[in-house]
Amino acid sequence: MTLDEASDTHSGAERSSLLQSLVRLNRYALLLLLVPAGVIYFWPGLEWKKQEAAKHTLTELTTQRDALAHKVAKLEKKLELIKNDPEYLETMARDKLSLQKDGEIILHFEE
Structure with missing residues (x-):
């Protein structure tokens, strides 16, 4: 395995973990937006x-x-x-x- 191949593999793993982090962050942001919206909509x-x-x-x-x-x-x-x-x-x-x-x-x- 050459240095370029190792860096490509390493950057792919970094991209994957970065994408997973962004997906988790988006889920939390969505929950943070849905909860107040639900409370406002359903609160009598x-x-x-x-x-x-x-x-x-x-x-x-x-x-x-x-x-x-x-x-x-x-x-x-x-x-x-x-x-x-x-x-x-x-x-x-x-x-x-x-x-x-x-x-x-x-x-x-x-x-």
Whole structure:
């Protein structure tokens, strides 16, 4: 066996041990990454972000519901006035349709 053959054999053994070390290191790195990822994914206490987002959405929807309920109440009141109050109906007709009684003059002022 010549010196070149011995060095080739020796460098092959070094490469093999280096590769084995790198494979072991990669396994440990993979385990170190998988464990926290698994804990984060499966940990039930970490769903607080989802809960906060749901609470925020609930607050927005509650606000919208209250605003719409207020609008419905105003429209129902207006409907009752239109049905039962001829004076209100007359006022609305004059304002919206620019109607007038005989002998009246309508003046419009721009702001």
